Amino acid sequence: MAEPMERLQILITPEQRRRLLVIAAERGEAVTSLVREAIDVAFPVPVDAAARQAAARWLLDRPKVPYVPPEELDAMLDDRFDLPE
Numbered sequence: 035m036a037e038p039m040e041r042l043q044i045l046i047t048p049e050q051r052r053r054l055l056v057i058a059a060e061r062g063e064a065v066t067s068l069v070r071e072a073i074d075v076a077f078p079v080p081v082d083a084a085a086r087q088a089a090a091r092w093l094l095d096r097p098k099v100p101y102v103p104p105e106e107l108d109a110m111l112d113d114r115f116d117l118p119e
Contacts, residue, residue, distance in 0.1 A: 044069075 058065045
């Protein structure tokens with residue numbers, strides 16, 4: 035279900051409107067979606083410090099996986115699945 039929307043009226047310059055119309059046409063999107071995207075990029079939702087620490091702790095607690103170079107992975111897969119060259 036889509037998030038409810040609220041109406042907001044703003045004044046922009048003709049040049050700003052022209053740029054929005056050009057970009058919207060190039061992307062095949064509505065100008066309103068560009069404005070919402072610009073707001074989200076310029077003013078991101080703040081992440082609370084406790085949530086950020088919990089996420090970092092979760093990532094750091096994951097089992098460590100050793101690095102295997104791509105060539106070795108290819109060889110391991112070839113051996114395991116008997117893939118043709």
